[in-house]
């Protein structure tokens with residue numbers, strides 16, 4: 001089902017990041033007018049005057065972007081706030097910078113939104129705000145239990161958004177996203193590790209095959225974001241899990257990856273067969289109730305699409 005976003009003008013912060021690049025393109029395809037804001041760099045899809053290069057730590061930069069957005073003659077405005085420190089390892093190394101990039105940046109954005117009368121904000125949080133020790137799909141009301149600096153900064157950013165939504169009459173959606181995978185997966189993620197290793201050898205080596213995660217294909221995340229614009233303009237803050245609702249162990253993921261690469265089961269190697277099992281699977285019922293739509297790309301299809309996108313000719317021909 002296609003969507004029509006011709007009435008919308010949208011600011012995407014972090015427009016040059018993994019999610020930002022794809023989201024910008026998808027919003028444009030659906031007819032939205034998009035402005036990007038990122039610290040530096042160029043975009044393949046945004047014209048020069050639609051991309052603001054600047055550091056969001058500077059409130060004036062954020063204000064300028066929001067002002068530019070508010071001047072576009074379209075009736076509906078929204079901001080996807082994607083800029084921040086997305087690398088969990090980097091957050092552990094430099095917690096002060098993590099708080100600045102993920103929390104201060106968010107309050108800067110909220111302040112500028114209030115000043116420029118932009119009310120609708122959509123924010124990507126993470127499944128890891130819940131922690132990792134559950135034996136049932138987690139619903140949004142579950143207690144938060146961040147186990148590191150990155151999810152902690154996400155909890156703090158969520159609180160800032162909830163607070164502003166309440167006292168400044170904003171309309172905010174927070175999406176707690178499960179484990180995203182796809183062609184752009186970063187090297188320090190499970191899927192990114194496999195993709196990277198597969199460039200150099202016909203096997204994958206992982207430290208623990210036991211954890212069960214809710215792997216969501218990046219295209220499903222982008223589609224959910226784009227569709228979310230069409231709903232929820234009421235005041236306040238709504239929180240949604242953005243997930244498939246299905247658990248897959250790291251071992252299963254690796255074996256599926258190798259099978260689709262045409263490699264034997266022995267291609268999956270691990271140095272810790274008795275590794276710790278932790279489970280993080282999120283219910284997506286609330287998301288479905290809102291959008292009447294939910295992520296649908298299963299793990300086999302997602303890996304297949306990734307291999308095709310990566311130009312894996314051998315696979316593309318089978």
Ligand SMILES: NC(=O)c1ccc[n+]([C@@H]2O[C@H](COP(=O)([O-])OP(=O)(O)OC[C@H]3O[C@@H](n4cnc5c(N)ncnc54)[C@H](O)[C@@H]3O)[C@@H](O)[C@H]2O)c1
Nearest residue numbers: 014016017018019038039055056082083084086124177180
């Ligand atoms: N990719 C995932 O698996 C995942 C999962 C859940 C949530 N998220 C969240 O989604 C958001 C986007 O993720 P991503 O994977 O696209 O991240 P990314 O690191 O690829 O992109 C972030 C972008 O923000 C920009 N940026 C950082 N600091 C900035 C600043 N001070 N001023 C202006 N721009 C700045 C960077 O240049 C970069 O282009 C992040 O908040 C991340 O925490 C990502």
